[in-house]
Amino acid sequence: MLPQVVAAHAVLVKIFLVFLFAGFGVAFVASKEALRFKKAAFIYTMTFQALATMIAFSGIVAWVMSDMPTTLSVIVMVVAWAALMFIEIKKYKLIKVADLRQEQTRRLLKGVFVKITAVQVLLVVAIVVLKVLEAKGAISLS
Numbered sequence: 467m468l469p470q471v472v473a474a475h476a477v478l479v480k481i482f483l484v485f486l487f488a489g490f491g492v493a494f495v496a497s498k499e500a501l502r503f504k505k506a507a508f509i510y511t512m513t514f515q516a517l518a519t520m521i522a523f524s525g526i527v528a529w530v531m532s533d534m535p536t537t538l539s540v541i542v543m544v545v546a547w548a549a550l551m552f553i554e555i556k557k558y559k560l561i562k563v564a565d566l567r568q569e570q571t572r573r574l575l576k577g578v579f580v581k582i583t584a585v586q587v588l589l590v591v592a593i594v595v596l597k598v599l600e601a602k603g604a605i606s607l608s
């Protein structure tokens with residue numbers, strides 16, 4: 467059962483990565499119009515949180531099932547997860563309160579959206595690379 471849970475966790479991380487890349491599209495397409503941008507940002511953040519929650523859930527289940535100690539590797543994943551959630555919520559709140567009818571504000575927030583998505587992609591890729599190196603025995607995070 468444990469290998470299936472870890473596999474599900476890994477698949478969810480990959481789906482999340484694809485979703486994050488789609489976020490660049492949301493920033494470019496939806497930011498052309500105020501209401502569309504607000505709606506798209508809302509749906510995007512809800513989906514982001516749903517996927518992130520599934521990742522955390524499968525990770526915690528794998529962690530509990532495996533009876534493994536709290537390794538540095540798990541701490542890194544939990545911290546990265548919290549950071550991803552924190553910046554996503556900050557970004558959404560910024561878009562929610564902004565007056566997007568102003569072209570200049572829309573352009574500014576489009577830039578923020580793109581930059582934050584890029585940081586999130588880098589963070590997820592970094593964790594995946596770390597886990598691959600760990601699995602290959604190149605590094606040890608125990």
Ligand code: HEM
Pocket residue numbers: 472473475476479521522523524525526528529530532539540543544546547589590593594597601
């Ligand atoms: C609450 C958050 C999380 C917990 C408790 C958690 C826990 C775990 C556990 C227990 C494992 C299996 C044991 C191990 O390889 O260390 C694992 C594997 C993994 N986790 Fe997480 N994780 C979390 C979040 C994340 C996040 C946010 C990412 C990536 C962005 C991630 C990426 C991975 C990867 C790539 C693996 C390796 C999967 C494989 O071996 O095929 N995890 N995680």
